[in-house]
Amino acid sequence: MAATIDKSTLAFLAELAEHNTREWFQQHKKRYETARKEYITFLDELLQQMQHFEPAARGQQGKDLVFRIYRDVRFSNDKRPYKHHFGAYVAEGGRKSIAPGYYLHLAADNKSFVAGGLWMPPADYLKAVRQEIDYNLDSFKSIVEEDSFRARFGALQGEQLKTTPKGYDKENPALPYLRFKSWNAVMPLPDATVLRKDFMHVVLEAFQAVKPLNDFLMEPLRDLGEGEEQ
Numbered sequence: 001m002a003a004t005i006d007k008s009t010l011a012f013l014a015e016l017a018e019h020n021t022r023e024w025f026q027q028h029k030k031r032y033e034t035a036r037k038e039y040i041t042f043l044d045e046l047l048q049q050m051q052h053f054e055p056a057a058r059g060q061q062g063k064d065l066v067f068r069i070y071r072d073v074r075f076s077n078d079k080r081p082y083k084h085h086f087g088a089y090v091a092e093g094g095r096k097s098i099a100p101g102y103y104l105h106l107a108a109d110n111k112s113f114v115a116g117g118l119w120m121p122p123a124d125y126l127k128a129v130r131q132e133i134d135y136n137l138d139s140f141k142s143i144v145e146e147d148s149f150r151a152r153f154g155a156l157q158g159e160q161l162k163t164t165p166k167g168y169d170k171e172n173p174a175l176p177y178l179r180f181k182s183w184n185a186v187m188p189l190p191d192a193t194v195l196r197k198d199f200m201h202v203v204l205e206a207f208q209a210v211k212p213l214n215d216f217l218m219e220p221l222r223d224l225g226e227g228e229e230q
Contacts, residue, residue: 002200003042005106009035010191014108017084025082032069039086039106040066042200046104047090049204053211056092056101065095085111090207092218098125099221100214102207112189114203116210118217119182120159125221130165130178132220137174143212144177149185152209158182183217185210 012028012035025032043062050057065088073079084107091101103115118129133140143149144156160179164170168178177183187206193199 002198003038003045004197004199005042005194006038007195009038009106010108010194013084013086013106016082017108020080020082020084022081036066036069036086039088043088043104045200046203049200050090050102050207053208054090054102056099057090060090060094062088065089067095084108098122100217102210102214104203106194108191110188110190112191112194113186114189114206114210115184115186116207116214117156117158117182117184118214119184121182121221124224126181128220128224129183129217130168132216133177134168134172134174136216137177140174140177140216143216144185149209149213152206153185153187156180157184157186183213185213 008031012031015028016025016032040062043065047057047060047062047065067083067087067089069083069086071078071081071083073081086106087103089095089097089101089103091097091099093099098119098121100118101116105111105113105115118125121129156177159181161181162179164172164175165178168175172178189202193202196202
């Protein structure tokens, strides 16, 4: 039977969002550890299944892909000490890689989602991807504007420039996609979906659907040394 997510995990995350203090967290540390263990177990099976279509999943373990629950509040006005979600990133180079990859975000109150793509790459990677889109616009559009892709993820998300990127003409037909500084496909996951017995299948299908986008974005980065842990 495929690994699942129990309602107690979402309940813990919901209560953590409401009581985001060190005192509360310490009182409920065992609940956190149980929820985190369940999430990692889910990830371990997910990685095993992903290997059938994504080589980057090979040799990786769930515990190494999970982001810390502790927030870095040093430079933030928001001083809440904990994230109230679990997140994990699967990509070449592991969790800290900035290669295109797959993200699973688990949160309460219908705020879970799966995502794929490339998030806030540095300038040289950004330049390479824009050039790839400019040269191969039809191929890119065949991925992100395909009906089933749009039905699952909607329009691409990501921060965008308000102006034309340097080096491109404002009449360039690729301009709507060249303005992006991140290219992300995001599929919301209601709590009812997260708690389904076939949730593993839902996530795997979404990751398979986003793989063509990841492959497109990765291609121009290989010559730049992308995929190495940063």
